[in-house]
Amino acid sequence: AQSVTQLDSQVPVFEEAPVELRCNYSSSVSVYLFWYVQYPNQGLQLLLKYLSGSTLVKGINGFEAEFNKSQTSFHLRKPSVHISDTAEYFCAVSLSNDYKLSFGAGTTVTVRA
């Protein structure tokens, strides 16, 4: 079965600084990879996804992620964060023939002025 590990539970960052959220997955077969964002008291919103093709994926709100098959990683990055990026971020994986999502434990990003 596939699984996801998010290496940082909390990431504090100053406004306009870059941020990277780390995600590693394990699976013996091909996978799809996702990043979701959850703002306080809201549901999850898809930031970006990797299904196939270019390993550098661009998403909404200036986020991007890179799929690295050899390192089984899918790290999320943003070059300059805003206060409004304060939220919880979840990495998720699904098998390529089965779209059921398995989520990591989440990373809480707190952006300070």
Place this chain on the structure above:
Amino acid sequence: EAGVAQSPRYKIIEKRQSVAFWCNPISGHATLYWYQQILGQGPKLLIQFQNNGVVDDSQLPKDRFSAERLKGVDSTLKIQPAKLEDSAVYLCASSLGKQGLYNEQFFGPGTRLTVL
């Protein structure tokens, strides 16, 4: 376009009581999911419906949890009787459900359950 609707948003009950959550998916979405999100963890899939049939309920604690989607639209998730460890946010999601293709899941705001 209206999103996934869930009610109630918050519920507080005592252990051994019963509780029900309601979900109205996006119009036209054939697939509906219920997730349990315990504090400090990622969402865990409880049950997946395709129209009004169950596709996967392998992680649903069937001794106390039940779910239905009678007309292939709205769905209800019930817990009877509730335990302290059921305190969590229950998320509903829906997708178009086209076979063999990636279908984005759209999430509702969730119902936060506190069991005392």
